[in-house]
Amino acid sequence: MPRNLLPMSDAHAYPHEPTGVETRKLGFWIFLSTEILFFGTLITTFLIFKGRDFPGIKLTDVYDIPFTSVSSFVLLMSSLTMVLAHNALETNDQEKTRVWLLATAMLGAVFLAGQIYEFTEFYHKGFELSTNIFSSTFYVLTGFHGLHVFIGVVLLLALWGVGQRQRGLSLNEGMNLEFIALYWHFVDIVWIVLFTVVYLI
């Protein structure tokens, strides 16, 4: 059997998995559970300071909800394309898998571009990183999420590149696609929370 058709895992010892969940996937879920605490701490900090009374410019003075809604919509749609990519892989439609992977990466990139544009706008309006506690928490929180989206885009493009080079993804790389999909959906869900907490309430 060619190498890339073997279900590969870093986990060698015995092919015995008492939980019935593939070992790498289990590890990935645990990773995601700690990610919740990373964002949880950031969101908590944001909420603590949100209610404080401190003079100076606030997010509500500078933001543009319709704009951010559109870019949020774009990010949400990328979850759809991610599902489509995964679906295409399940039916072994390699061509479509790659198309949807690229589409997901592009939508993610559009979201990032929107965030960069938004940050620049805010800076022009005098809402800078070190202006006051509201701006600091805003930039660190949304920036941390943006970093996650960026890493996701890089991973998606890398996987797309691998698929492009060898005209298809192996079983193992298919596993990777599943991890990236989990990660991507997680980052999306976090954005739904962030958008609500930061912009809407």
Next chain:
Amino acid sequence: MTKIIEPKKQRNIFSRPSSETGIWSWITTVDHKRIGIMYGYAAFFFLLVGGLEALLLRIQLSQPDNNFLSAAEYNAMFTMHGTTMIFLAIMPISAAFFNYLLPLQIGARDVAFPRLNALSFWIFIAGGLFLYSTFLFGTAGAPEGGYLDEEVSRLASAPNGGWFGYQPNAGLKYSPGTAMDYWAIGLQILGIASLVSAFNFITTILNMRTKGMRLMRMPVFTWMTFAVSFLLAFSLPIIAIALFFVTFDRQFGTTFFLTEGGGDPVLWQHLFWLFGHPEVYILILPAFGIVSEVLPTFSRKPLFGYPAIVFAGFGIAFIGFGVWAHHMFASAISPVAQAGFGLSTMIIAVPTGVKIFNWLGTIWGGKLTLNTPMLFALGFIGMFVIGGLSGVTHSVVPADTQQTDTYYIVAHFHYVLFGGALFGIFSGLYFWFPKVWGRMYNETMGKIHFWLMLIGFNVTFGPMHWLGLQGQVRRTWVYAEETNLGFWNLIVTIGAFILAVAILVFMANWIYSRRKGEKAPFDPWDARTIEWSIPSPTPVWNFSKAPEIKSLDDFWHQKYGEDEDGRAVRREGTDELLLKLEEEGLNPDEEIHLPSPSYFPLILAFGLPFLGYAIIYKSVPLALVGVILLLIGGFGWGTEPLEEEFETSEENPDAKESSTYE
């Protein structure tokens, strides 16, 4: 002749590392046993460094109005002593135990992700070196109009804001210079190491157990590893974000913890202790696990109340997240919060007490063998009880407010972390010495070590209780003659030097026994858990074939049955069984396929300190070096084939003769 399948050479960025012996085989190893041993030695090195720092502190305090250290040097030393002991000594020495023992105790051939395991280790090394490079490159300036007029020595160029880094004292205004940045970023790097190993251990325990190794048949040490991994996974993200904020405050002018821009210094305390209190249990639970293995073995009785001890462990871990504010009774938190946290602090003593009674129940009526590991385990119980009881006194808020920042607190947490964690760790080091090295340690020297340590420990930290109650404050470099604190401080310093001698005895024993110790018999302790059912030192493949577990303490039940009164009776044929196990353990009859070594964990890990320097010195070239190392490491890692095409070593039978590390 042994059979290990040899991977064919493959080309990636580098060809696959292939040396079996020598330094490169250790640097590229992914074998959990070697990683465990390296963790142990590195952590012990840092333990010595941290101990040296403590001795300097004690020399300074041995007399009133002493001038041995300057105030700046004293601040740097106590900060580095705490940081080193917690993050670079006790945590990694526990990681050494986890690494070496966890797969052996659950009957696995390695952890779930061997390369991630190597990554954890190298990130720990990178983080430790980064933190300590502050003595070379760091600067600790004086706040304007501050206490520091003299020139700051190298010794003082280390982080000086305390291991707890309270804001705004540890902020840029009151701690100028780069030293506290080294601290914040160094801890960040070390945190990544622990997080990665936490994922790895949780997955390993859940998914790598051998046949029949149900959760409730796992050894208690494995259970405690499991609990600690959860604590790490859920508490480190909090401190990571808090340190993130600190770095932003110091580097990019934000004000998360500074009131000038609307920030809140007390938030730092909340975030820090929300991590910091679970951290206490991260330090102590491994020792709980170790003594829970040692006590039954040398009492020749099963552990009393196994389920209780397991659930108590998780109870502690869970409640451990709800008591953090008892570190902050002296700060601005409301009376309701004070009452609540006082209560939860009392409650957490309950599962801890359950464990103590379980251990006492285990030794009650047992046939005790008082050798070194057992002595340390018994010493652990005694010292930990003292530390635990003084801990419960902190739940009484008015009393605690009096004791805050006095030597009473110092005495309390040294009884818990030294008398508790470190005694447990020494117990484990002696207990598993034959397993790791295949030789016996010297019992006489071991006992000298124990008694010196027990006496030195109590002479050092006992008097601190009343020094504290008399009002000597922590983190202060001098006390006045008129306070009459000089006598007991001198005693404490003498105790510290007795401890240093004890450590020297331990090292001498270790070095001597490693080389010249008697050859360890198979199953030297007549032990209970399956790591003793394989030859010592552990063969590279651990188990020649996957063991099948039928009960708790499986190995014991293979050796012993019961008579009508429920007393243990050695089965007939046990001697033959042991001979057979040794024979089989050394000569696997199937081909064994071990994870291949890799360069990439090392490369990836050493990208991180460069990023750290880049942030501190705002340097683009350094950042580029870091990013390039991360990219090479990440790309190489991702494209490195996990499983190679294999050829059997039949073709070159000589290559694999040696199966153990010497």
